[in-house]
Amino acid sequence: MTSSPPARRKPFVREVLGRSDYAIIGDLIEPNTSVLDLGCGEGELLEWLAANKNVTGRGVEIDGTRVQRAIARGVSAYQGDIDQGLADYPADSFDYVILSQTLQETRKPLAALREMLRVGRNAVVAFPNFGHWSVRISHLISGRAPRTRIFPHAWYDSPNIHFFTVRDFEDLIAREGWKIERRYFLAGRHRGRLLANLMAEVAVYLVRR
Amino acid sequence: MTVETKLARFDGVDLDIGSRIAPVEVAYETYGTLNAARDNAILIVHAFTGDAHAAGICPEDGKPGWWDNMIGPGKAFDTNKYFMICSNVLGGCRGTTGPSSINPATGKPYALSFPGITIADMVRLQHMLVKHLGIERLLAVAGGSMGGMQALEWAVMYPDMVASAIPIATTARHSAQQIAFNEVGRQAIMADLNWNNGDYYGGDPPARGLAVARMVGHITFMSDDSMKQKFGRRLRDKETFSFDFSVDFEVESYLRYRGSQFVNRFDANSYLYITKALDYFDLANGYGSLAKAFEKTQARFLVISFTSDWLYPSYQSLEVVSALRGLNKDVAYCELESNYGHDAFLVDVGAQTEVVRGFLASTYREVTHQ
Numbered sequence: 001m002t003s004s005p006p007a008r009r010k011p012f013v014r015e016v017l018g019r020s021d022y023a024i025i026g027d028l029i030e031p032n033t034s035v036l037d038l039g040c041g042e043g044e045l046l047e048w049l050a051a052n053k054n055v056t057g058r059g060v061e062i063d064g065t066r067v068q069r070a071i072a073r074g075v076s077a078y079q080g081d082i083d084q085g086l087a088d089y090p091a092d093s094f095d096y097v098i099l100s101q102t103l104q105e106t107r108k109p110l111a112a113l114r115e116m117l118r119v120g121r122n123a124v125v126a127f128p129n130f131g132h133w134s135v136r137i138s139h140l141i142s143g144r145a146p147r148t149r150i151f152p153h154a155w156y157d158s159p160n161i162h163f164f165t166v167r168d169f170e171d172l173i174a175r176e177g178w179k180i181e182r183r184y185f186l187a188g189r190h191r192g193r194l195l196a197n198l199m200a201e202v203a204v205y206l207v208r209r
Numbered sequence: 210m211t212v213e214t215k216l217a218r219f220d221g222v223d224l225d226i227g228s229r230i231a232p233v234e235v236a237y238e239t240y241g242t243l244n245a246a247r248d249n250a251i252l253i254v255h256a257f258t259g260d261a262h263a264a265g266i267c268p269e270d271g272k273p274g275w276w277d278n279m280i281g282p283g284k285a286f287d288t289n290k291y292f293m294i295c296s297n298v299l300g301g302c303r304g305t306t307g308p309s310s311i312n313p314a315t316g317k318p319y320a321l322s323f324p325g326i327t328i329a330d331m332v333r334l335q336h337m338l339v340k341h342l343g344i345e346r347l348l349a350v351a352g353g354s355m356g357g358m359q360a361l362e363w364a365v366m367y368p369d370m371v372a373s374a375i376p377i378a379t380t381a382r383h384s385a386q387q388i389a390f391n392e393v394g395r396q397a398i399m400a401d402l403n404w405n406n407g408d409y410y411g412g413d414p415p416a417r418g419l420a421v422a423r424m425v426g427h428i429t430f431m432s433d434d435s436m437k438q439k440f441g442r443r444l445r446d447k448e449t450f451s452f453d454f455s456v457d458f459e460v461e462s463y464l465r466y467r468g469s470q471f472v473n474r475f476d477a478n479s480y481l482y483i484t485k486a487l488d489y490f491d492l493a494n495g496y497g498s499l500a501k502a503f504e505k506t507q508a509r510f511l512v513i514s515f516t517s518d519w520l521y522p523s524y525q526s527l528e529v530v531s532a533l534r535g536l537n538k539d540v541a542y543c544e545l546e547s548n549y550g551h552d553a554f555l556v557d558v559g560a561q562t563e564v565v566r567g568f569l570a571s572t573y574r575e576v577t578h579q
Contacts, residue, residue, distance in 0.1 A: 074571025
């Protein structure tokens with residue numbers, strides 16, 4: 001087996017789905033609203049939302065080079081981690097807070113979600129589904145930490161530190177008393193809701209307080 | 210591009226201290242063309258020892274401006290698109306009224322009779338110049354170090370006149386360490402017998418004191434790393450140590466050279482007045498907090514710091530950013546990678562060029578679509 005490259009913190013939704021997350025998030029975000037994108041990368045999504053939905057956007061990104069590129073394309077991006085990115089803002093600063101790749105990478109996912117729903121009236125959360133059949137099979141057959149298309153990293157160099165499924169996520173949302181407004185399940189280039197916890201590689205949720 | 214320094218004259222400027230300097234002159238340069246809508250003007254504000262000559266070539270001495278790598282056709286501040294203004298600060302010695310200027314009341318240089326000044330006073334004078342040039346709203350106010358302080362002050366003092374502010378390698382308040390370095394510089398000047406309580410015009414200036422002050426300054430502008438790369442422990446024109454206190458090391462030679470050059474272009478009293486203005490600077494003064502100070506600002510902000518800048522470390526930029534975000538203001542922030550210490554905003558401008566160019570372009574789009 002060849003050694004895997006160091007973990008790249010690419011926006012996985014965009015990597016897996018190409019541009020189709022624009023279509024989904026474009027679906028979710030109402031025009032003329034305000035959006036905070038956590039882990040905004042090079043600001044492509046915010047630029048797209050500004051151009052196509054007249055959205056006022058702000059971005060947070062930990063990687064300095066990406067922040068520079070985001071600013072260079074006219075996006076108001078801030079270099080920092082997600083916790084810092086949220087703490088400064090007063091409540092209700094945004095219509096939407098987007099976390100499109102990294103909930104499974106945050107140290108305290110619940111705290112992150114609570115902060116998102118303090119700062120924003122709505123949260124858009126996307127994450128890779130650990131309940132996908134390929135994950136289950138990989139683990140069952142190999143007896144090792146699963147490695148699949150959406151979880152490609154070796155256990156020792158993975159940025160993912162929390163592993164959860166569609167069902168886990170919905171349980172948590174219910175427990176916190178939040179409301180799921182919209183849900184999308186994706187596998188490859190397909191969308192579908194049948195046996196979501198088994199079939200979805202990526203889930204995208206619109207959650208309201 | 211050869212440029213000329215122009216002079217504007219005003220009846221007087223009111224100061225924070227309560228007095229007034231009257232009349233007052235401002236040296237300034239402009240680059241590019243003000244468009245018909247007058248919405249493409251950018252004010253560049255210089256650092257402590259800078260001057261109005263920010264870009265282009267000075268016809269007298271052939272010297273490029275201090276930010277010539279950032280301002281010009283196709284550069285970050287693109288003079289094909291924008292109309293750039295830069296003026297020497299109040300209290301300076303490069304054409305604008307300062308302690309070395311003649312006090313019309315006495316016919317002699319002001320020297321220490323020049324009133325104490327602040328960053329806000331400098332901004333007040335720039336504001337008069339901008340109005341004089343027929344500009345109602347600036348697309349941006351941009352500068353590094355002390356220039357960054359002025360950019361912040363502009364956004365706070367004249368919120369409806371500033372579409373965007375670009376404070377670079379700067380702070381909203383001088384720290385004890387920053388004040389301490391300035392005090393060493395001032396003490397070096399005042400310890401020079403030639404200083405003579407500021408009354409040295411017509412005689413020998415306190416050149417040695419001023420040179421020492423500049424040497425200290427230069428150390429704070431560089432980083433440990435950049436000094437290591439630039440000088441290391443290399444000896445200057447010799448194989449062994451001299452043991453006679455002459456120049457042994459390259460770094461000594463460099464500092465002495467910089468010090469001796471500086472006295473030819475800078476006035477010791479200006480050094481005293483401007484460093485005090487820096488030390489007095491606290492944007493929260495009169496507001497209670499930074500957040501309160503920023504409350505009425507309407508500008509977009511682009512805040513930039515540099516990894517190796519230990520004179521104005523990134524945490525100070527983050528204080529500004531944090532206060533602005535706390536008010537949900539439009540602020541972009543990045544910490545650029547550089548070895549060059551505080552000097553980075555002047556010499557290591559690759560990434561800085563990209564972010565400034567993009568930020569200005571988007572600000573201009575916003576301004577023209579309103």
